[in-house]
Amino acid sequence: MDSPLSPSSARKEAGMVLTLILLLSGPSQRAMAAQRQQGVECIVFNDQYLTCMWGSKEMPTANYSLYYWYFPPGVENHMPVECKHYLQEEGINTGCWFNHSEIIQFRTFYIHINASHEGRSLVIPTKAMKLQDLVKPAPPVNLTIQNISNNQLQLTWDSMYNKPRCLEYAVRYKSNKDTRWTEHLASGKIFSFPSVDYEKYYTFYVKSKINQYCGTTQLWSEWSVPVFWGNNATDTGMAEKQPPWFWIHVVLPTASLMLILVLVILLIRMERVWVIFMPRIPNPSKNFDELFNTHQGNFPEWAGVSKDVVESFKPNYSESFCYVSELPPKEGSSPLWGGHDKPRAPPGRSSVPASSSSPGLILSKKSYVGV
Incomplete structure (x- = not known):
């Protein structure tokens, strides 16, 4: 018969058992804590596609699977269907993507997410939601500013949402002299500013969300691309804000x-x-083409000289020349003239009349002389 344990031995054995239980239950408790921290967030983007993310706040430790269905049951999607397009990060499922044909508004949308981790089942609680309350529209586009009076502006824009009557808008603006943004709500795609300063430079943004007639949501779209108006000449720091x-x-x-x-x-x-x-050397050939081709080398005609002037330069007289020859002197005879003696006529030749005053010259029939 075994002897009973002493009190001290019993306390030691109980402590060991408790430690073993804590060690064995530690991983499951950590997994349950992570499960409680995780949730799911679904957003319908502009009625075009739906995403449900459960790894947006904390990276999951296992690959979860998502199943969804609608209630009340309809012709389609009345049975749980697994996600067809998982979104992954580092090989772990972090979300599910749904196309337009899988989105049904104004019916209750259920999702169930579970996984198996280290032999235990991890479950993200089933969630029911209305997809018409989860629509996030696309930002407004084509912002335009017009002057409708001296000090009044009108801002207009367009929307890419297929149901524009289901939207309401918020307009945000600020000048280069302001320190805070000013926001106003607008029910339509038009907004008027009653008073503006032409010396200021304004920046405008617009965003949209589903109104109370089409859904209950606080999901605003992103701000639109800004539009500017005003005088920017005196603002030295505006270049950095563009x-x-x-x-x-x-x-x-x-x-x-x-x-x-x-x-x-x-x-x-x-x-x-x-x-x-x-400087370039001029080419004179082009200037004389007319002289040689048209006027055949006739320079006076090419130069434009009149015929009377040309005729005046032609000689209108004629003259005859008298040729003079000298016979060689005979032997022993004196020259025909020498020193200051007058010339003597050679034998057999007629002498020049005494009235001639130029020695050694024979006059022609006219007053012209030849040597």
């Missing part, structure tokens, strides 16, 4: 155009300088 699209679509093309214009001007000026330092 959105990136302003620099890409406005500043960069303008700067490129100015650079090309400057290069063209410099090229033209360099061409003029080159012509000054290295």
Whole structure:
């Protein structure tokens, strides 16, 4: 018969058993704590697709599976159906994506998410929701500002949501002199500003959400692309506030155009300088084509000289020449003239009349002389 345990031994054995229970239950308790922290968040984006995320706050430790169904049952989706398009991160399922044909509004939408981890079943509690209350519209587009009076502006925009009557809007604006944004609600796609300052530079944004007639939600769309109005000349810091699209679509093309214009001007000026330092030799052939081709080399006709002037330069007289020859002197005879003696006629030749005053010259029939 076994002897009973002493009190001290019994306390030691109870402590060991308790420690073993804590060690064995530790992983399951941590898994249950993680399960309690996890939840699911579903959003219908612009009535185009639906996403349900359960790994948005904490990364799950197992691959969960999602099943969904609608109530009351209909012709379609009346039985639980597993997600067809899982969203994963690092190989772990973190969400489910539903296409447009899988979205049915104004019926209760149920989802059930579970997983198996280390031989235990992990469950994210079943959740029921109304999809018409989970719609997040797309941001408004085509923001336009018009002057409807001297100090009044009108802001208009368009919506990409297929049911524009189900939307309400919020307008946010601020000038370059303001420190806080001002917001106003608008029921339609138009908003008027009663008073503006032409010396200020305004920035406008618009967002939208489903109104109370089509759903109960607080899911606003993202803010639209901003639109600007006003005088920006006196604001030195506004260049830093311009959105990136302003620099890409406005500043960069303008700067490129100015650079090309400057290069063209410099090229033209360099061409003029080159012509000054290295003048081109003119080609006279083109200037004399008419002289040789049309006027056949007739320079007076080509130059436009009248016929009277040309005729005046032609000689209108004629003259005859008298040729003079000299016979060689005979031997022993004295020259025909020498020193200051008058010339004597050679034998057999008629002498020049005594009245001639130029020695050694024979006059012609006229007053012209020849040597």
